[in-house]
Amino acid sequence: MYYLEDSVRLDPVIITGAAYRRAQLKGYEQYDKFIRSIITDSTAFVNYNLLEIFLQRNIPQIFAFKTDSTYVSDEQFYSEFGVSQRQAVEHYTRDMAKVRNERRKSRVEEMYNKYVKAPIVTEGIRLDTVIQAGNGDFIYNYVQTINTKPKLKKIDIVLSGEIYEQEKAIFQIPRNAPLSFYISSLAEFTDYKERYLKQVVERQVEANTTSYVAFEVGKSQVREDLGNNMAEIGRIKDCLADLMNNATFDLDSIVVSAYASPEGTVSYNKNLSQSRSDAISRYFNQYMKSTQAAIDREKGFSVDETGKIVKEKAVKIPFLSSSYGENWEMLDFLVDADRQMSEEEKDEYTSLKSITDLDKRELAMRSSTYYKHLLDDLYPRLRTVRFNFYLHRKGMVKDTVQTTVLDSTYLKGIQALQAKEYEEALKYLGPYADFNTAVAYVAMERNSSALLILNGLEKTADVNYLLAVIYSRTGDVEKAVNCYLQSVKQNPAFVHRGNLDPEIAILIKTYNLNSIDDTYEDDLQSIYL
Numbered sequence: 295m296y297y298l299e300d301s302v303r304l305d306p307v308i309i310t311g312a313a314y315r316r317a318q319l320k321g322y323e324q325y326d327k328f329i330r331s332i333i334t335d336s337t338a339f340v341n342y343n344l345l346e347i348f349l350q351r352n353i354p355q356i357f358a359f360k361t362d363s364t365y366v367s368d369e370q371f372y373s374e375f376g377v378s379q380r381q382a383v384e385h386y387t388r389d390m391a392k393v394r395n396e397r398r399k400s401r402v403e404e405m406y407n408k409y410v411k412a413p414i415v416t417e418g419i420r421l422d423t424v425i426q427a428g429n430g431d432f433i434y435n436y437v438q439t440i441n442t443k444p445k446l447k448k449i450d451i452v453l454s455g456e457i458y459e460q461e462k463a464i465f466q467i468p469r470n471a472p473l474s475f476y477i478s479s480l481a482e483f484t485d486y487k488e489r490y491l492k493q494v495v496e497r498q499v500e501a502n503t504t505s506y507v508a509f510e511v512g513k514s515q516v517r518e519d520l521g522n523n524m525a526e527i528g529r530i531k532d533c534l535a536d537l538m539n540n541a542t543f544d545l546d547s548i549v550v551s552a553y554a555s556p557e558g559t560v561s562y563n564k565n566l567s568q569s570r571s572d573a574i575s576r577y578f579n580q581y582m583k584s585t586q587a588a589i590d591r592e593k594g595f596s597v598d599e600t601g602k603i604v605k606e607k608a609v610k611i612p613f614l615s616s617s618y619g620e621n622w623e624m625l626d627f628l629v630d631a632d633r634q635m636s637e638e639e640k641d642e643y644t645s646l647k648s649i650t651d652l653d654k655r656e657l658a659m660r661s662s663t664y665y666k667h668l669l670d671d672l673y674p675r676l677r678t679v680r681f682n683f684y685l686h687r688k689g690m691v692k693d694t695v696q697t698t699v700l701d702s703t704y705l706k707g708i709q710a711l712q713a714k715e716y717e718e719a720l721k722y723l724g725p726y727a728d729f730n731t732a733v734a735y736v737a738m739e740r741n742s743s744a745l746l747i748l749n750g751l752e753k754t755a756d757v758n759y760l761l762a763v764i765y766s767r768t769g770d771v772e773k774a775v776n777c778y779l780q781s782v783k784q785n786p787a788f789v790h791r792g793n794l795d796p797e798i799a800i801l802i803k804t805y806n807l808n809s810i811d812d813t814y815e816d817d818l819q820s821i822y823l
Contacts, residue, residue: 296450296472298443304451307434308415317460318412325409332398339392411461442479442714449475478794480737480763483756484711485729489701502682505530507574509677512558514569516577521674530681531581538585538611543685549614550575551680553621555673556656560620568617574679575613582611620652621676628672639664707734729757736760741767755784759791759798766797775801782808 295302310318333339423435440449450472457465508521518524537545552571554563629635629643642662649655659665707722711730716737723731727747735744741764748764751757758781765774778798782788789808792798802808 295438295440296452297440297448298446302438302440304436304438306415307436309432314412314459315414318410318414321410321412322414325406328398328405328409329402332402333391333395336392339388339395341388412458442477446477446479448477451475476794478791479714480733480760480795481711481714481716483733483760484708485733485756486708489704489726491699491701502680503530503533504678504680506675506677507570507679508674509570512566514566514573516573527577530578533681534578534582535585537683537685538582540685542688544688545611546684546686547612547614548575548578549616549682549684550578551616551618551682553618553624553676553678553680555676556620556622556625556652557669557673560652564617564619567619568615570677571615571617571679575615579613582613586610621678622652624676624678625668625672628675629668632667632672634667634671635664732760736763739767753780755781755788758784759788762801763795763797766801771801775805775807778802778807 295304423433425433425435427433451474452469452472453467454469455467456463457467505526506522507516507526508523509515510517510520516523516527518527534548537543550571552567552574554567554570556563558566626647629640632640635643639662643659643664646655646658649658659668703722704726707719707726708730710716710719710722711734714737716734719734720731720738723734729747729751732744732747732751735741735747744760745764748757748761758777762774762777762781765771765777774797778788778792778801782792792802792808
């Protein structure tokens with residue numbers, strides 16, 4: 295059996311004639327006779343007659359044991375007569391007969407091959423059904439099941455064989471032309487029409503990032519050598535450089551917002567965070583000026599309407615600073631996730647949140663066991679700076695534009711359906727509940743789900759055919775026949791297709807459907823009468 299690039303050797307069919315079988319059985323009989331000639335009892339080789347004569351003449355005491363039932367051990371026997379029982383037996387053993395018997399044992403395989411020239415085969419043969427036809431022919435029903443694979447359209451079966459007389463092949467049965475079996479797959483019903491999603495493109499775009507620029511307690515000066523500032527400042531500079539050189543967006547403005555930790559008064563920290571925001575804005579504004587100067591140098595020239603050469607300049611990007619004061623929201627999050635504080639300490643911290651006056655709340659926290667941990671470890675992480683970048687799409691004038699993009703999720707479902715990976719297809723197609731979803735359901739024999747979708751669709755030839763498959767499975771024969779005939783009327787190609795699907799093939803065979811003409815409504819009535 296050949297399919298795609300693979301092949302499978304099927305189990306053999308062996309047909310044995312009566313005379314051939316008699317010859318086989320005769321060989322087994324001869325072999326069995328030889329096996330029976332092999333002596334398995336070693337005492338059969340002892341010449342008891344001579345042994346008894348010897349004992350009677352030379353050791354009458356031993357011979358007397360012949361009629362004495364008294365048990366004598368080998369040790370007693372040896373001490374009494376100076377010879378062991380085994381030695382006495384071996385002396386009167388017929389060695390030649392024993393040698394001949396051993397030779398027979400060694401020739402078991404040789405004699406099997408001599409007599410059994412054509413062994414009876416019982417292993418590796420599978421015949422599901424053997425039927426004798428009225429004319430004397432035999433029909434062998436042979437079933438081989440394989441798993442479908444993507445792109446599997448056809449399977450070819452090639453038969454060959456030999457005719458034997460005993461062990462001799464007397465005729466070679468030539469290989470026949472391939473018997474082709476075409477694979478029927480419900481995946482062939484896949485609708486490949488692409489789906490598109492409506493997408494609204496906004497002109498204005500916002501991006502943001504948070505940095506942890508460390509400041510000395512109570513101060514707003516930006517120091518690159520403090521804490522991890524060098525790395526954080528470098529990261530923000532890289533981000534700004536990427537945005538200024540972005541091919542899709544133009545940078546309009548940057549809003550810098552600073553936060554402070556809760557030690558000190560609320561009003562003081564509000565002013566302090568504003569000062570820090572201003573300092574950060576000035577620091578990066580200076581960086582932007584030098585970066586823009588470099589961009590200006592790289593900009594080309596253009597010619598205006600008067601023919602005057604104009605050098606293009608980068609647009610100045612303003613920095614806007616704002617203050618958010620004390621960062622209590624971040625502190626709540628850090629305390630909740632903290633592993634050093636005990637549950638009792640966290641509960642105490644939570645209970646203090648009932649104090650709405652933030653200055654009094656922070657003052658109450660100072661007497662707690664965990665305050666030093668907050669001051670040393672958590673408060674520095676609250677002094678953050680947030681950057682909000684406001685951009686617009688290059689060349690876009692309208693605030694919003696509607697576009698369509700290919701629905702990639704639906705496309706994955708179609709590809710899985712085409713590859714006959716129905717379970718995978720449903721992961722993607724399930725939410726759409728359309729014709730392709732129904733195809734996957736039918737292929738997986740989830741008939742109720744498929745029926746729910748198909749009954750809500752326009753009754754095209756494909757829809758009617760799938761409904762016929764489902765109704766045939768569920769035993770609703772009248773609906774199955776009606777839907778199949780409707781599909782054939784809409785698409786005559788289904789006359790051939792119906793023979794490939796077992797659910798439809800049984801309807802065609804039972805009711806001779808493919809012989810029904812266009813007056814099939816009348817014929818339907820006669821079918822059920």
